[in-house]
Amino acid sequence: MAAADVERLIRQLAKLPGLGPRSARRVALHMIQQKETVMRPLAEALAETAESVGVCSQCGNIDTTDPCEICTDPRRDVTSICVVEQVGDLWALERASAFRGRYHVLGGVLSALDGITPEDLNIENLIPRAASGAVSEIILATNATVDGQTTAHYLTERLEGCNVAITRLARGVPVGGELDYLDDGTLITALASRKEL
Structure with missing residues (x-):
């Protein structure tokens, strides 16, 4: 049984297109095992993108x-x-x-x-x-x-x-x-x- 934080990560990953619960579990495990080279850079990229990206008021891009x-x-x-x-x-x-x-x-x-x-x-x-x-x-x-x-x-x-x-x-x-x-x-x-x- 994984810790609550890991389960939360798996649930969030499973919401992505193409990832079900089993695939999300494998991705989460890989990210945790590669914390410095995969997980932290991904977390930083996600946080920066969430802050900087928006919808164009003219075209919707x-x-x-x-x-x-x-x-x-x-x-x-x-x-x-x-x-x-x-x-x-x-x-x-x-x-x-x-x-x-x-x-x-x-x-x-x-x-x-x-x-x-x-x-x-x-x-x-x-x-x-x-x-x-x-x-x-x-x-x-x-x-x-x-x-x-x-x-x-x-x-x-x-x-x-x-x-x-x-x-x-x-x-x-x-x-x-x-x-x-x-x-x-x-x-x-x-x-x-x-x-x-």
Whole structure:
């Protein structure tokens, strides 16, 4: 039986994606055995990140500055906004170097089963960005799931009248697939062959 502090560590680790109780126990043991080289640096990094990282008020990305580095980068194309579900999707597109515009992170998708409504998502900030006159294209890069498709359809209706082209990622993103798990080639192909809705 582990001490209370160790059990608490295991419970916290088990909350991470991909770690169940058994994996969390192994990670905790490794961290404790490597206290100086793994555990202490990790604890410092976690504490510093918790203090320094926040959500960008313009796009919903996470960064140490607000607005984020992408929103303030003068080399980015201000005429196109790529709408993604989560920050992980933004990171996947950035990793592929397939898109050089700006982003908008919804923070999820519409889901009747989970009770997620438009008010729960970062949609209201998107409409004025799209209608600003500087934007000519909105790329809907929601996942190819039922909820992702539903969200894209809802956004298409909300963006009517903003005088922007609304495009969707093309084939290459498999139905049921999620952007964060796709390879760079698939992401590049999908962005290159997008079509107007």
